[in-house]
Amino acid sequence: MAMSSTIPTPTTGSPGPGGFLVTLAIALIIMLAGIVVSVVCAVAVFAALNAVLPDIKLVQAVLVMLLGVAACFGYFWGSNRILDTIYPARGVHIADNINKANGIRPWLFLGPAVVILGIYLVYPVVNSIFLSFHGPDGRQWVGGANYAWLATDAAFRESMFNNILWLLVVPAAATFFGLIAAALTDRIGWGNLAKSLIFMPMAISFVGASVIWKFIYDYRAEGTEQIGLLNAIVTFFGGEPQAWITLPLWNSFFLMVILIWIQTGFAMVILSAALRGIPEETIEAAIIDGASPFQIFYKIKVPQIWATIAVVWTTITILVLKVFDIVLAMTNGQWGSQVLANYMFDWMFRGLDFGRASTIALVIMAMVTPIMIWNIREARKDMK
Amino acid sequence: MSTVVGNRPALTWAVHLAVLFLVALWTLPTLGILVSSLRDKDQLAVSGWWTALTASERNIVARAAPPDEAEEEDGRWVLKGNVFEGSGGKAAAFGVSSREPSAFAVDETAELRDGATVTVAANGDYVVAYPQKPEGNRGQRIFVSSVEPPRFTTENYENVLFSEGLGKSFINTMTVTIPATVIPILIAAYAAYALAWMEFPGRALLLATIVGLLVVPLQMSLIPLLRLYNEVGIGKSFIGIWLAHTGFGLPLAIYLLRNYMAGLPREIIESAKVDGASDFEIFRKIILPLSFPALASFAIFQFLWTWNDLLVATVFLGNNEEQLVLTGRLRELLGSRGGNWEILTASAFVAIIVPILVFFAMQRYLVRGLLAGSVKGG
Incomplete structure (x- = not known):
């Protein structure tokens, strides 16, 4: 674990706060596009195959597993591809492009994990605090009554x-x-x-x-x-x-x-x-x-x-x-x-x-x- | 270290005995249900499983054929049959009233009030003889205490798998487990690589968050997610539980994989970079294959966890034939079949055998994963 420090990357012209926001925005767009496209593809393939394959639960489970892996792979491959297309590592701006791509790529790698963790573990903590001040159905404010x-x-x-x-x-x-x-x-x-x-x-x-x-x-x-x-x-x-x-x-x-x-x-x-x-x-x-x-x-x-x-x-x-x-x-x-x-x-x-x-x-x-x-x-x- | 004990034979023996004792304590409970699940249910109900190999005594109440069916034989009206009804056994004593169920030894003759007689032979054959032609359709009760040889059967398993619904639940559990084990792996692996080998602002914070999320109790997530699922429309569906298991498994997956990947030699990655490989290629062609042991560790954890989970399945899946998983079924049987140990033990064994087999087959990876997750510097 001692080796966890990262590879030094060239830091010519480190982006300011504005640059950071642009990086984040581009990362978000690519990420969302990648996730949506791969999920839609996976669902479409599932629907198509499901109509053909026998209606057996285990077959469906295996199919979902394969499609899930394929969708993950498709997302990571596709989003990296898009990034390399936007900032190609060649041409006159090569140094600048590589830097920008390196700023965005980690977020593409982390994207699905962060989204899922956010929905399944972080949001619930916040929502639970909210719910604890509400009545049985979670709609009516009851103040500290539950406590x-x-x-x-x-x-x-x-x-x-x-x-x-x-x-x-x-x-x-x-x-x-x-x-x-x-x-x-x-x-x-x-x-x-x-x-x-x-x-x-x-x-x-x-x-x-x-x-x-x-x-x-x-x-x-x-x-x-x-x-x-x-x-x-x-x-x-x-x-x-x-x-x-x-x-x-x-x-x-x-x-x-x-x-x-x-x-x-x-x-x-x-x-x-x-x-x-x-x-x-x-x-x-x-x-x-x-x-x-x-x-x-x-x-x-x-x-x-x-x-x-x-x-x-x-x-x-x-x-x-x-x-x-x-x-x-x-x-x-x-x-x-x-x-x-x-x-x-x-x-x-x-x-x-x-x-x-x-x-x-x-x-x-x-x-x-x-x-x-x-x-x-x-x-x-x-x-x- | 063995040298410390090596020259003290008494101590060595004490160690052997102590370990034997511990092992017995830790395996006997499981052995108990395995043995019980294979026993005949009547024997299981009256004797401890540790007596499974010895002959057991059993008291049965048989009813002779109805008097209407008696046939004349040498001036008496006779009924014949066997108290065991073909199931085998060895009669030791018999009786004709519930107050004295073993008043007569075998082959003795018991007299009834109306001059009728009852005889039971050791093999269970009985003869009831009446002086006159009897009437009525309720046969004479015969109490027999018998010594039975130990009987083993797979009937309990057939019973639970096909009539108690365990078979269906088994398939449901597999349906939950297979995608829920595999899908998180790739998602986590990419995130782990970014956290181990890429530099970006907020990395330390993200790592700390993941370590924190490792211990967030599931109870926190259930209600918010249930509400969310109902709004989206995936409440009580397999897709919901696959996603839930993926989400709950991710922190451990990322943590384990990151620790492992961070320990890989830096030179490999650097030289690949020098050769012009992109992060994506480095990950796919170098890191992923090298990380196989860590991936296997996590896969086993996730498999055991999803297979054995009750809470998530109870909340996110329905309570019907098509969705009830093994653990849920087992819990239901505990409520509805509380005293039928032949059903409970066989069901429990069906539910635990797969994880146990996986455990023994992949123990090495499991241990490695545990050590990486818990021991400092792992």
Whole structure:
């Protein structure tokens, strides 16, 4: 990443603010023309082929994929072509033309990405703020009513409380288990196989994982044979079977286990790479000084990978704030297990109140923001 | 590092055992649903999956043929049949009342009130004999506790794929996933190249924005986009979800690819420039082929993410046969078939098998992508 600085370009006659505007305007025109033409072409080809090809969804999907790629390529090729036609790299103005083209070209490369990011991620943030001051249908101005409602709403407080519990437990536990797994698997011959298996839940959807764990938490009345693993173990040791996911407060922890199970592999993979990146000399020195393996781990290795631990921790923290599938699938927020993301979904789909739902979404956003700022600062440090 | 432990055999064993324990903890849950999905549903309902290989005891209630059908035999009216109705099993005991379902051993004779007798043999054959010609069309109930051999079947899979709608959902998920995985790649690759190797005002700001957008919660986007989609007229359509997944995947794609491209050797690009290649050519002929590992990393991320997504599909697709994806179907089944574990386990396995296969096949790229995205200096 150290090499991210750019190739020096000749800067004869750098454009002033007016020149910049002209550059931008030309870039915009070429970009829009390119996007419109390639999208229209792709849609036309799709319509034409769709009439001929059999009406099978997968065929259409593959067709869309191919046309999508073709349209992207067509756009990039076409827009570059137009630019080279307007500012040809030959003739009397060659130096000037090359400079102008170089000023515009990055924006042609970035164009589609910036447009899509703007529509799908930037505009929604602004629009959500707007909606949070409006009523259920998003039309009527209600001032701070949604925020006032939030402050007194019991279910919101429950969600906040649970979210904080999740935030305290899941990143810590997943990072901890990941660190242990990384340290242990690096020492044995079949470590890579073990890593693969611990990493595997990462590929499983939250809903799939919920089914897997709901089966483990399954409850049958006392006296009948338990088919859920947890209750079978509990009854084997003479305990009473419990309907685990209906126990208030405790159920949150049983749901957290699912996310920890999924995320430990992620933590393990990254921490394992960091552990292997530790300079050998520090460890050798410690061995010579007679440090035990545990001392080496806690006093030599862990302090050297703090930065990576922080990255893992924050990544999982963000995931925790956004996770809703598990709660939706396991309890749907019943028995005191509600979390913000699911509560927002609830107001959006069942409450049909876009104002309140947007307000809750903004709370989630506000909780993510400190990490976002920290990430940006770290990234900027890296890129220098 | 192995030298540290190498001369301490006890510690080595402890490490092996600890890893074994971790691996068991992390694989058993998935193994559980795989085994369960292949078991006979009656056995699955009464015994834990870890007993799948042992014979299981089962109590069944069979009903003998209606008394009307009894035939005379040596002065008694006799009904014959098999309590298992051909499904196999080994009777251990039987009874004729629900209070004492296993009062008699096999081959014993149970007497009923009206002088009739019931006998059940070990193979399940029963004989009900009446002293007079019986009447009525409700057969005598026979309670049998049987020992059954473990039974495995693919019936559950046939059931979920063809009658529970999983097959259709599978196709719907593929329909969402294929374009949504591929389309963002090229868009992101060009943007990443511009951010890594071209100079323009606002580049640093744009990079910072993309790093910031990496963590914007999806929840923010749902309502504004839903409203936008409804206005444009692409609400509840595949085109809407393809675009949505493209948009949500772009920040990670650009970030990963930019980091990778920025690490490519500067000399290659410079010498190409000296030879008169344009940025467009450099990108297409040099950068794109060299970036294949990063492209593959992102493709796997995006594939796993779109395949496993529930939120975006619930919001932007309809809840009907033609649009319900696997995760949505699974969630519905959890609600409507909460206790039918043969259906839930088989469905879950159908939903997770493709990502797991992709995961094992492409793990290398996935790990590489994770490291590039998260470890400083990657």
